[in-house]
Amino acid sequence: MDNFSSLNKSTKKDILDKFEEYIKDRTKFHLGYPYNLDFEYEELSRFFKYSINNLGDPFNASNYGVHSRQFELEILDFFSKLWKLDDYWGYVTNSGTEGNLQSILIARENFPDGILYSSDESHYSIFKAAHLYRMEAKSIPTSWDGCMRLDLLRSEISKNKDKPVIINVNIGTTVKGAVDNIDGIIGVLKQLNIPRERYYIHCDGALFAMMLPFLESANSVTVDFTMNIDSIAISGHKFLGCPMPCGVMLTRKHLMAPLLKPIEYLNSIDSTITGSRNGLSSLFIWNVIANKGYEGFRKDVKNTMTNAKYLEKELQKRGISSFRNSLSSTIIFERPNEEFVLKWQLACTGNIAHVVVMPSVDKNKIDLFLQEIDQITFKKICIKNYMDVYCQCNKCK
Structure with missing residues (x-):
């Protein structure tokens, strides 16, 4: 095994700076997994x-x-x-x-x-x-x-x-x-x-x-x-x-x-x-x-559910097959194209994807997501088995 030399400060800083930029970008476009990214621990x-x-x-x-x-x-x-x-x-x-x-x-x-x-x-x-x-x-x-x-x-x-x-x-x-x-x-x-x-x-x-x-x-x-x-x-x-x-x-x-x-x-x-x-x-x-404390968590839950309902309503207004269990902040909808899935880090199974609204997901982020949703075309695949009457394919609606 070749010897591994230590990195000079400039090289190491460049590597870490690039990684920070990558993490910032991935955090900006993240909606598919239930992680609350709103924290300050300095x-x-x-x-x-x-x-x-x-x-x-x-x-x-x-x-x-x-x-x-x-x-x-x-x-x-x-x-x-x-x-x-x-x-x-x-x-x-x-x-x-x-x-x-x-x-x-x-x-x-x-x-x-x-x-x-x-x-x-x-x-x-x-x-x-x-x-x-x-x-x-x-x-x-x-x-x-x-x-x-x-x-x-x-x-x-x-x-x-x-x-x-x-x-x-x-x-x-x-x-x-x-x-x-x-x-x-x-x-x-x-x-x-x-x-x-x-x-x-x-x-x-x-x-x-x-x-x-x-x-x-x-x-x-x-x-x-x-x-x-x-x-x-x-x-x-x-x-x-x-x-x-x-x-x-x-x-x-x-x-x-x-x-x-x-x-x-x-x-x-x-x-x-x-x-x-x-x-x-x-x-x-x-x-x-x-x-x-309790009041802070209560406020976070209220805001989270308000934003989840907003996203659900906006997707349905656009004729996109979507569904949210009444107690949940998770919205499932027809799976978009792979490029969109990867950009927004959406969790997918079969023909559906989901967004999990968390305390760190505000209305501005949802609106940005919706703006990009408006730029893509959905195939209108039948996903009745995933969401019953909420399917909006040509056959079901």
Whole structure:
């Protein structure tokens, strides 16, 4: 292997300057993924010179003293109150995926022979967990709007009543932003006489479990631990907004018993998926909570939903097939040409694409997007199977 020489300052600066310009441009034209890019963390830059590592269990300090565990515990306390759980365990994860992996692991350790049920529109990390843990898993079809079909869930569980039930409930699916019917799912378990001690319900709320408590139009739709659920996981870099991937997961404390193992080397407990954990993430999440509080989040949700409804209405005015679940800020529409998709970094599946309106997506950005939409031609492909009566193809309208 040839020796690698260090770069001179001028060359290195040129490389980093070009990268900054690239990142600025990609940030300007970004609408397809649920990342809140509206954050200012200059006041935290002083901590970048420290190796802040929250290794081990958040509730058991290790011998390593350069950590932000005190901020992590305040974050968990915030979410325990938001989701109404007194006796809890949880931690700040490296992503929403890690929160899902941790939650499904807890379910598996409590029910080693349990079967995992999740809709076919679930995030890929759910079935990844089943694969990693060698769990039997059933993919349940959804209705056209992305919600799990309760009749088919009931049918699948009925075939396997001798096995414990592990269910993943989507609080905002990846593509359509659909919220599974938790009350209906719990109702299915009651109909089948599945006792509480024989099932585990995880809620994948990557984006929406943070928004739902502050949504004025949610009516009776709630997600919290007053219901018979066992864990919730969210992403911190989505609605909250963080410069690095992170997340939060929370579960009922007693369910952690099978997973807690003392590690003498750490003088702590091994309880989390990852050993070393990014301590800066806890500082960033704590900072946004401290800056905004409930009222700030409520304002962000209101503005986000107002802008999502505006985009939905404008697309429909243009005769473009589009649909938004009533509780969601995700708008699906007919897939544009590939050049447009790549420019705006749209997430696509089949013949549809979607835009996820976030607090950082204001009306000016939406108007710029619409101006460019007006310059392209849609093929008017029939996508009735994705959005039912909202399809605007020549055959359906």
